[in-house]
Amino acid sequence: MTKRRFSEEEIAGVYRAIAERRDMRHFLPDPVDPTVLKRLLQAAHQAGSVGLMQPWRFIRITDQALRERVHELVEEERLETAKALGERHDEFMKLKVEGILECGELLVVAMPDKREQHVFGRRTLPEMDLASTACAIQNLWLSARAEGLGMGWVSLFDPRALAHLLSMPDGSRPVAILCLGHVESFYAKPMLEMENWAEAQPLEAFVYENSWRDD
Template identity: 45%
Template sequence: MSVATSETFTAESPILPAGPFEPAEREAVYRAIHSRRDVRSQFTPRPIDEATLRRLLMAAHHAPSVGLSQPWNFIVIRSDEVKARAHAAFARASAEACAMFPEAQRPLYSALKLEGILQAPVNLCVTCDHSRGGPVVLGRTHQPEMDLFSTVCAVQNLWLAARAEGIGVGWVSIFHREDLRDILGLPDHVSPVAWLCLGHVDELYAEPELQVRGWTRRLPLDDLIYHEGWGQNAG
């Protein structure tokens, strides 16, 4: 069974079959979800070819967005100078973050590698243009933050596609937003949502790295499911 793409459909045949995937295809989707990792230290120096990067960006661009507003832009960064500025901004923010945790946790925090900015061949900043779609956007009339949520969907699409391509992705969030605005020259109506490090990887942790290192653990799913209202367990 072939997998349909956006190029498969025309104005004469706009319908997409909605049945389940074949078992092997379905398992591949779940494999990408369950084996996706936040990569910080396993990047190899092999460059990402342009065709692969284009496929990843196309996957991101096919994310759901409220009102089909597509508020994202993708800033591809390969420059050592820009990476160095971003790394310096991260280092400043990370030192501040370390001091926010209880003293007993600070040694472990300092031992964690929380970014791969300089090691990753490609850095990518995914932004949200709050003006995209005009002053009134379908679906944002009562929840204006939906443009940010839409942009995060684009990040997740890219992350899962990258896993399928053997590309590691690490999301670096320890920044002052204004530092990123300054480094990338972002206008006021555009917010940086995700700074991502991308590169080939040969191996991944079997479990999330923060779990392996003892920082936290995955919560049991059953503890997170309620029925018909907050805090209501199945009867």
């Protein structure tokens, strides 16, 4: 046992946050304490990033009219996604896919322009800027759960339309709309499982040894 190991209680807290994290869609309208929000954003900002490029930007949507416009963009894409799903159209339309108008805080996570200047760790894997940004989002998600707040990641939007709406510079890219706030309760298991949309698979199906394994 290493001397640098956390206490049993601290370790349990880390694993609990991971296990109980949920992609939330149902929120209470109560505001998020600004001090807590700052802690969450600091946790996100402490994420690992390839080449220490820190490719994340967080845009708080505090204007109600702008929040409603973001919701409209998501609704437009929701309808297009339903069409693309074919026979699952009606089933999809019954799902609640976001909580944009209800959540206490609405954040857009984006990557800035001129990311091509960062070569370290990205010469053959340029998508590592997106991977790094995802790490920041996960930090925010887990710390929110530890604080008793829910978060939902919304990806149903046209990136170009959202970038234009938020006056983002050419070359920048929005990658997530995050609904953050108080919840009545956390889902006992992922909502898409509860709604019989999909079923999570066990770890064993995703761990290979030495080479790829045909499933």
